[in-house]
Amino acid sequence: MYKPIPVSQADRYRKGNWDVYSPKIKRYIELLGDLNHELWLRVETDSKVESFCERPIQIRENIDRIVVDVTLSMWVKYTDGSEKFLYAQIASSCNPHIAKKLQQNQLVVEEWNKKQQTQCQIITDEELRSNPTHLSNMKLLTSFVANHISPIETDAKIIKKSFSQNPTSLLSIQQSLSNKIPANRVTESICWMIYKGEIRSNWEQCPIGPKLEVWVNAEEENN
Structure with a gap:
């Protein structure tokens, strides 16, 4: 079972945070940014989800000789016993610096998936807001x-x-x-x-x- 990685004051200020109550896991949770809040809405209302944990782990990979850390959005356990990690991020950006960071994050998740039994799925803002x-x-x-x-x-x-x-x-x-x-x-x-x-x-x-x-x-x- 995972425990949420603590949120720094800097992240709260930079990304904004949501404090919400989850009936599914019967506790209050803290979510950074609107995307993670919208991801939680999807997880919370999915009757096939048995349990979850926000910010379960931070993964690290070396991308082009640069160490990149990514904190995964959620660990999810389904009623059939299967598990999955989820990571929410925007699909693209016109800002070159942000666009490069998005690409690095995606590569980190892809490299990490090659080594793990429990996979991580990237979910973008386009998918979360498509309906x-x-x-x-x-x-x-x-x-x-x-x-x-x-x-x-x-x-x-x-x-x-x-x-x-x-x-x-x-x-x-x-x-x-x-x-x-x-x-x-x-x-x-x-x-x-x-x-x-x-x-x-x-x-x-x-x-x-x-x-x-x-x-x-x-x-x-x-x-």
Whole structure:
């Protein structure tokens, strides 16, 4: 198990930092810069991720006779037992100095990967920001889950019975259960189900709201 590498005051000042609570690992985490925050959103809302650690290790390689250090963004462990390191950085820069540093960092990760069993994947800003709707939903979902207790168990059971293998809108579910469960509690339960991977939804394409569609997760049903 890894422990986060401490953040220096200089890095906090230079890159900016996010202090957020992770429901997945049940502790507060510190993230440097917007890219690492957006990477965390992806990891936190991935139901196939069992655990993670921010800034798990620093790797070092000699690139063109220059020693280059890179602090990896995350170590991730998945529910199937597999592990992976992630490193977030911008894809390119017009600044020659920054562009050279980006290339060096990429070479460090590539060289390190040749020697390791657990690989590191580079994820760029272009990939993290390619879907604004999904990114906005991840921000909303992590905020919701971090600030709300788990839903009422009986609510969840009743709501699940209203699902089928065909997509159903959140508004339709709220209306069909209006005499049993208040609309806000329906939304709470469905958000938690999406977070836990208990149901499927089109949340990558549709904002979380009345038009969001959900349906049965066949994998969960078979477990």
